[in-house]
Amino acid sequence: MARAAHLSFHPPHRPGVTADRDLPAKGSATGKGRGARSNQSGRYEAEQRIAIDDGWDNDEPLPPLRTKVTDEAPRKIITFNDSPYVGFDRSINPYRGCEHGCIYCFARPTHAYMGLSPGLDFESRLFAKPSASKLLEKELSNKRYRPRAIAMGTNTDPYQPIEKRYQIMRGILSTFDRFNHPVSVLTKSQLILRDLDLLVPLAEKGLTRTMISITTRDKKLARSMEPRAAAPKWRFEAIRKMSEAGIEVGVMTAPMIPGLNDDEMESILEEAADAGAKFCGFTIIRLPQEVSPLFQEWLEAFAPNRAKRIMNHIRHMNGGRDYDPQWSRSKEIKTEYARLIALRHKKARVKYGLDAKLVPLDVSQFRVPPSVTGQYDLFS
Secondary structure (H helix, E strand, O other): OOOOOOOOOOOOOOOOOOOOOOOOOOOOOOOOOOOOOOOOOOOOOOOOOOOOOOOOOOOOOOOOOOOEEEEOOOOOOEEEOOOOOOOOOEEEOOEEOOOOOOOOOOOHHHHHHHOOOOOHHHHHEEEEOOOHHHHHHHHHOOOOOOOOOEEEOOOOOOOOOOHHHHOHHHHHHHHHHHHOOOEEEEEOOHHHHHHHHHHHHHHHOOOEEEEEEOOOOOHHHHHHHOOOOOOHHHHHHHHHHHHHOOOOEEEEEEEEOOOOOHHHHHHHHHHHHHHOOOEEEEEEOOOOOOHHHHHHHHHHHHOOOOHHHHHHHHHHHOOOOOOOHHHHOOOOOOOHHHHHHHHHHHHHHHHOOOEOOOOOOOOOOOOOOHHHHOOOOOOO
């Protein structure tokens, strides 16, 4: 099966659309720097917002769309799951919503639970958990707790831009280090390099590994599809610097979108391997709940000539639907295009030396530190 030629994005110029805009009450298009183009109401809302032309034809620019962060006080910080579709049973998400604004993000529908839109609200109305490290200390100290590796970056990115100010990840990593608790981190951001002083000691004890998610090498496509995430070159640089620091690092090509960016998979893996990546993974795009209309809206705006073909590929992979986990996430690959992507990934993984067998992160070193228990050693 032939691969489609790569499509570099040049968003069409639209008169009157200048900079970032305030949240449009009627769901109109957004400006640069944001992924979603609308802000339709979540599925649980009694009232729905729709875009209507009021006839005034006013080109006056709206105020910039600012990110607003609300502090949240959860009772627990570790989330447990028994999903057959993921390779971990526990995770931590320091933030709700994600300023990276990736248009394909499968976590967007979670904002509906907050009474907000999975569209622009998801990337501009964020919730932070400043008490995360204290909660983590409390939960790890529980006598009933049994250690297993905790995954971070599985829902929203722990190193999204607001982390520069909140530094919640630094507190969490410091707690993992004190407890000798294993943790894996997945991110799109080079901000992870800020925490090398915490990650290196964890890596030396076999307690951490990291992955950098890279979906494209095309700067313009990345800017359109992941508007506030790090540019591709900085993600490759993050791989290089973590590898040089002695941290086991991999690359995640996720999501692969058939007919859009899947033709880049081999070149991404090759460059990541050259930068020092030792392992890799991939996923095919998922469009649950409100993600599908948001993604299609973006496709029609930025790739109108390929939108129909891309969606046909996606539906074929999902048994005729926009999304069906029994098809797209089952162990048995059921469609030709999906099998082709998996086969190409397997061959590239071997070719570029990204098939190293991963040693499980060490749980045997876990301990509740004396500073928490108050039970210091006799000779300390």
